[in-house]
Amino acid sequence: MTVLVFLDPGHDDGRVADASQPQLMATDLGATRGDGVFESMLAVDGTPRKEQAHLARLASSAAALDLAVPGADAWGRAVRTALREFAAAEPDRTSAVVKLVATRGVEGAGRATAWVQVAPVPAATLAQRAAGLRVLLLERGYDSTVAQRAPWLLMGAKTLSYAVNMAAIRHAKAAGADDVIFTSSDGKVLEGPTSTVLLARERDGRKTLVTPQLESGILAGTSQAALFAAAKGQGWELGYGPLEPHHLFEADAVWLISSIRLLAPVLSLDGQELRTSAALTAELTDLVDRFV
Amino acid sequence: MTVLVFLDPGHDDGRVADASQPQLMATDLGATRGDGVFESMLAVDGTPRKEQAHLARLASSAAALDLAVPGADAWGRAVRTALREFAAAEPDRTSAVVKLVATRGVEGAGRATAWVQVAPVPAATLAQRAAGLRVLLLERGYDSTVAQRAPWLLMGAKTLSYAVNMAAIRHAKAAGADDVIFTSSDGKVLEGPTSTVLLARERDGRKTLVTPQLESGILAGTSQAALFAAAKGQGWELGYGPLEPHHLFEADAVWLISSIRLLAPVLSLDGQELRTSAALTAELTDLVDRFV
Numbered sequence: 001m002t003v004l005v006f007l008d009p010g011h012d013d014g015r016v017a018d019a020s021q022p023q024l025m026a027t028d029l030g031a032t033r034g035d036g037v038f039e040s041m042l043a044v045d046g047t048p049r050k051e052q053a054h055l056a057r058l059a060s061s062a063a064a065l066d067l068a069v070p071g072a073d074a075w076g077r078a079v080r081t082a083l084r085e086f087a088a089a090e091p092d093r094t095s096a097v098v099k100l101v102a103t104r105g106v107e108g109a110g111r112a113t114a115w116v117q118v119a120p121v122p123a124a125t126l127a128q129r130a131a132g133l134r135v136l137l138l139e140r141g142y143d144s145t146v147a148q149r150a151p152w153l154l155m156g157a158k159t160l161s162y163a164v165n166m167a168a169i170r171h172a173k174a175a176g177a178d179d180v181i182f183t184s185s186d187g188k189v190l191e192g193p194t195s196t197v198l199l200a201r202e203r204d205g206r207k208t209l210v211t212p213q214l215e216s217g218i219l220a221g222t223s224q225a226a227l228f229a230a231a232k233g234q235g236w237e238l239g240y241g242p243l244e245p246h247h248l249f250e251a252d253a254v255w256l257i258s259s260i261r262l263l264a265p266v267l268s269l270d271g272q273e274l275r276t277s278a279a280l281t282a283e284l285t286d287l288v289d290r291f292v
Numbered sequence: 293m294t295v296l297v298f299l300d301p302g303h304d305d306g307r308v309a310d311a312s313q314p315q316l317m318a319t320d321l322g323a324t325r326g327d328g329v330f331e332s333m334l335a336v337d338g339t340p341r342k343e344q345a346h347l348a349r350l351a352s353s354a355a356a357l358d359l360a361v362p363g364a365d366a367w368g369r370a371v372r373t374a375l376r377e378f379a380a381a382e383p384d385r386t387s388a389v390v391k392l393v394a395t396r397g398v399e400g401a402g403r404a405t406a407w408v409q410v411a412p413v414p415a416a417t418l419a420q421r422a423a424g425l426r427v428l429l430l431e432r433g434y435d436s437t438v439a440q441r442a443p444w445l446l447m448g449a450k451t452l453s454y455a456v457n458m459a460a461i462r463h464a465k466a467a468g469a470d471d472v473i474f475t476s477s478d479g480k481v482l483e484g485p486t487s488t489v490l491l492a493r494e495r496d497g498r499k500t501l502v503t504p505q506l507e508s509g510i511l512a513g514t515s516q517a518a519l520f521a522a523a524k525g526q527g528w529e530l531g532y533g534p535l536e537p538h539h540l541f542e543a544d545a546v547w548l549i550s551s552i553r554l555l556a557p558v559l560s561l562d563g564q565e566l567r568t569s570a571a572l573t574a575e576l577t578d579l580v581d582r583f584v
Contacts, residue, residue: 004318017318024316024323026296026309026407031316032393034326034453065455066462101324104458115318139442142433143477150431152463154456161326161453163357164446166396170358171444185435185477 001089005082007070007114014078014116016085028113030103034161036112037061037069039100041222041259043118046083048098049292050259051076053222057158058100060220064157069102069112078116086118095121097260103160125261132265132276133178133256137245138168140182140190144242147217155217165193179256181248181269188216189243195258196221199243199251200280207280210239210247223257223292227284230291234283245269253277255284263288293381297374299362299406306370306408308377320405322395326453328404329353329361331392333514333551335410338375340390341584342551343368345514349450350392352512356449361394361404370408378410387413389552395452417553424557424568425470425548429537430460432474432482436534439509447509457485471548473540473561480508481535487550488513489535491543492572499572502531502539515549515584519576522583526575537561545569547576555580 004023005014017023030036039054048054055072062069079098086096102114147155154161168180181197182190189197189212196218201208209231211224228238248254252275254266263285265276296315297306309315322328331346340346347364354361371390378388394406439447446453460472473489474482481489481504488511493500501523503516520530540546544567546558555577557568 002319019318022314022316023318024314024320026311026315026393026409027294028316028323029458031320031323031395032330032391032452033458034451034455035458036455038324065459099324101318103323117318138444139438141435141438141442141445146431146433146477150433152430152456152460153433154459159326159455160324161455163326163328163451163453164444166321166325166327167357167446168444185438 003082003085003089003118005078005085005116007074007078012077014081016081019117024113025106027106028103029105029107030101030113030160032107034159034163035065036101036103036160037065037067037158038102038160039158041098042121043083043096043098045094046087048079048083050222050226051079053225054100054259057220057222058102061157061159062102064151064154065159067102067104067112070114075100075116082116082118090120093120097121101160121260128178129261129264132267134176134268135179135181135256135266136172136175136177137183137270138171138180140184142184142217143186144184144188144190144216148215156219158219168193183245184216187244188212189241189245189248190216191218192256192258195256195261196224197243198224198255198257199248200253200277202252206237207235208237208239210241210243212241212243214240216241221257223259223262223288226292227257227288230287231284234287249274251275253280255281262292295374295377295381295410297370297377297408299366299370304369306373308373311409316405317398319398320395321397321399322393322405322452324399326451326455327357328393328395328452329357329359329450330394330452331450333390334413335375335388335390337386338379340371340375342514342518343371345517346392346551349512349514350394353449353451354394356443356446357451359394359396359404362406367392367408374408374410382412385412389413393452413552420470421553421556424559426468426560427471427473427548427558428464428467428469429475429562430463430472432476434476434509435478436476436480436482436508440507448511450511460485475537476508479536480504481533481537481540482508483510484548484550487548487553488516490516490547490549491535491540492545492569494544498529499527500529500531502533502535504533504535506532508533513549515551515554515580518584519549519580522579523576526579541566543567545572547573554584
C-alpha cells in the first residue's frame with residue numbers, strides 16, 4: 001500500500017491522508033506546470049538512508065525554483081509519521097521508497113503543497129539491480145557549459161518537470177534497452193534520467209572510481225557522493241570528468257547508481273557490450289549496503 | 293469560480309467535479325513527473341476559439357509522449373458541459389480560459405487522467421495585452437536543429453513539464469521585465485515561454501508578417517497560424533524564419549501572440565526600446581478579434 005502524509009501547519013507531525021482518495025487540487029501548479037521539486041530516498045527497516053543529503057538537495061532544488069518549502073525538521077517529522085504508518089500496514093516489508101514532493105501549490109494561493117509518500121520498492125527496480133542494464137546513449141540537447149550561464153534552465157535542480165526524462169526511458173525501452181545515459185551536445189557524458197554514471201578503472205592494483213563533473217549541469221548524486229566517501233576510505237582513488245563515451249567503452253566497469261535501485265551494472269551501451277566486473281560490483285555493493 | 297469536468301467513460305458528457313475540493317490522486321504522474329499534455333483556449337460568449345486546432349495540437353503532443361488520450365468528440369462534449377456550468381455560475385463573464393489537461397494517470401493504472409477546467413481570464417493577462425511587454429532574450433539551451441534528431445526531447449509538444457518556462461518568466465520579472473523570448477544556442481529566435489513571436493515589416497506599402505520557422509523546435513502556435521491565414525486574406529505577405537535577434541530590433545513592430553493574452557506588443561528587448569506601431573497593432577488586433 002501507499003502512505004501519504006501532508007506537511008500541514010496545523011499538524012506538527014504531518015497530516016495522514018488516504019492515498020486511495022484524491023488529495024491534490026486540480027489547480028495545483030505541480031499538476032498543471034510540473035512546477036515543484038522532489039526527492040526519492042530508500043528506507044531500510046524503517047530508517048531513511050541519507051536523509052540529510054536528500055533534505056539538503058531538496059532545499060537546493062527549491063532555491064533554484066525560488067520556491068519556499070517547509071524546513072528539514074518538518075519534513076523529518078512527516079517522514080517518521082509516514083514510515084510508522086507504513087510499518088503498521090506492511091509489517092513484512094524491510095524496505096520502502098520514501099518520496100518527498102513540494103509543489104508551488106494552488107495557483108494564486110502562494111503556498112507550497114508538500115507531502116511525503118511511502119510505498120514498496122517496485123519489483124522491477126530490484127530486478128534491474130540484479131540483472132544489470134542495457135543502456136542507450138541519448139543526446140540531452142544542452143552543451144555542458146549552459147548550466148553556468150542560464151540558471152533559468154534549472155539544471156541540477158530535481159524538479160517535477162520530468163517529461164523528457166520519462167520520454168528518454170520510453171525511447172530506450174522501445175529500442176530494447178533498459179535505461180539511458182544522456183550526453184551533452186558537445187559530446188560529454190552527463191547522467192541517467194534518474195541516476196548518476198560511475199565507472200571504474202583498475203591499473204597496477206590501483207582502483208579509481210570516476211563520475212562526470214558536476215559543472216556539466218547534472219544533478220548532484222546523493223548515492224554517488226556517499227559511495228565516493230566510502231570508497232575513498234577503502235583506498236580507492238576518485239576522479240571527476242569530463243567524460244566522453246569512449247571512457248565508458250574503455251572502463252573496467254560502468255554502473256548507474258541511484259537511491260532506490262542503488263548500484264546497477266551497465267552491460268551494454270548502444271548495443272555494444274561493456275566490460276563488467278563481478279568482483280568490483282560485489283565490492284562496491286558491499287560499500288553501498290553499509291554506507292549509502 | 294473554477295469549473296472542473298473530468299473525462300470519464302461512465303459519463304458521456306464528462307463528470308462535473310467540485311473544483312474547491314481535491315480531485316487528483318497524489319500518485320498521478322501528471323503531478324509527480326509532469327508527464328502529460330495540455331492546451332489553453334479562449335472561450336468568448338460560451339464558444340471556444342480555434343477548438344479544432346487546439347484539439348489537433350493536443351493529439352499531436354500526446355502522440356509525441358506516446359500517451360493515449362480521449363478523442364476529440366469526448367473532449368468537445370466535456371468542454372461544452374464545462375462552459376455551460378461556467379455560464380450558469382458566472383453569467384456576466386463574456387470570456388473564459390478553457391484548459392484541457394491529460395496526464396499519464398496514476399502510476400501503474402495505465403489510463404490517462406483527463407479534465408477540462410474553465411476559469412475567468414486573469415486580469416493581469418488583460419492588462420499585459422493592453423500595456424505591452426518588456427521582454428528579455430534568454431537562452432533556451434538547445435540548438436535550433438536538435439528537435440529533428442532527438443524526438444525524446446519533446447520539442448514542439450505542449451507538456452505539463454513547464455518548470456523551465458515558469459523559471460524563465462520569474463527570471464524576467466526579477467529583472468523588471470514582463471516576459472521572455474527564448475533564443476537557441478546557435479543564436480536563433482525561438483518563442484516565448486507561453487507565446488509565439490511575430491514581427492512586421494513595412495516596405496513601399498508592402499506589409500510582411502514573419503514568425504520563426506517551426507523546424508527550430510518551437511511549439512506550433514494556433515493563434516499565429518490563424519492570424520497568418522487571416523492576414524494573407526488581407527494582402528499581407530507571410531514569412532517564416534530563421535530569425536535572429538537583430539531582426540527583432542530592425543522590425544517595424546514585434547508582438548507575442550498566444551491564445552488567452554492574444555496579441556501583445558513588445559515594447560523593449562533587453563531594455564532597448566523597439567519600434568512599435570499603433571496602426572499595425574490595431575489592424576492585426578481586428579483580425580485577431582474576428583478570426584483567431
